[in-house]
Amino acid sequence: MHEFSAFEVDGRPGIRNHVVVLSLNSFCNRATELIATAVRGTLPLVHPFGRNEIGIYRERFERTIEGVVLHPNVHSVLCVGYEPDSTGEFVERVKGLTAKPVDSVLVLEGGTMNAVNAGADKAIWMVIAASEARRRAMSGFEGFVFGVKCGGSDATSGVASNAAIGEAVDRIIEMGGTAIFSETTEILGAEHILARRAINEDVAKKIYRAVEANEKMAMDAGIDLLGVNPVPDNIRGGITTIEEKSLGAIMKTGTHPIQDVLSYGQRPEKAGLYFMDSPSAASEVVTGLSASGAQMVLFSTGSCNPVGNPISPVLKVTSNPRTVARMRQHLDVDISDVLTSGTSLRDAGDRIVDAIAAVADGRLTTAEVTGHLEFAPIPVGL
């Protein structure tokens, strides 16, 4: 059993202890950034959205910012809103869902600089309170949610790093945890294999429906999926068709049954393996996995994508020895020996689980240290 420790937040284990300053719309970004500059130990979250979105755009945005506030890696939140009505409504709603400190300031009450002054005064005490939070020992992965993603894939991804992550995912679920994989375009051509692993006919149908809707979206837009996915770096790396990419991508899902299909940013209800219906761009997927409550995201990469996330540490795994030589600063777990000297996938999976426990316990990832904190809350695409 792996030993590590975690914070307890609303009954869920948290592996970071962020004080978030959250911009509720684009023209609150300036005040948000200035508060975070003024008060050490705060994490600013800014984005170009928050006003007049409709339909799926609005749903995804709202689920994402709500997911940030409720996230177990977040100790407390200062919301920076524009006007009182929508800001108050959001703050009251999330306060009903969490016991953590949530407060707000308004830009419309005296302008950006006055909001900065008022916000800094509140944030100081949030940071001091957060510094008093203590970790406690954990055993197993009960209450843990892991996002699983591959990006910058090449031909080594499917045969080695995704497959080793699949081993780790199996182990995590056997220790009481939950894993969420995503990217609907990247199960295209492998959906029949996943549907066979659905817990029931209803979930199998949801998997097929998600893929059909994705293909229809491409056709309605007049897009040849081959021109979009595999992307040029995949093709340069030896991946030829979307079917080949998908068959490699699903290796990271391990072997356990699929419990359900989630919407972007939706939280899973039980433990086990879930599929999140979403586009496939890395920053957007990782943001959605984090919004679903994932404390950490396991990220398999071939040519190396440096993406990170502000809330959930992103753990990078590669099996390409050339990538290790070229992009070491963006990688956390090197399992290239699977391809260079025949290390078993099971042993490589064990090393990934060891790294997961270390990062859960507080060891920083390369994405955290290099400042890759991408936050992309409205994904619509393929």
Added chain:
Amino acid sequence: MTGAVSPEAPLWLWLHAEDNVAMALSDFTQGSAIEVGDTRITFADDIAYGHKFAVRRIAAEAPVIKFAETIGVAKRNIDVGEHVHVHNISSLRAGKQ
């Protein structure tokens, strides 16, 4: 992994016995050759690291098999040792409109 793996530091990877393509774990130059089981494969093209080459002859319109699953169809006849990529196979799923 099942299928054949070259010994020591592997130079190529053939995942499943039913696969008709294997993956290069080295940069092969046109005209060089490897032994896969009892078969000698001479590369008809340069094959870059991670790219695929045919380990069996693949007829035009026939499925290209990797991971023991269909990853596309051959646009034309592909001989043993040829580079298998976007120039000679196509997806069955993309661009269906």
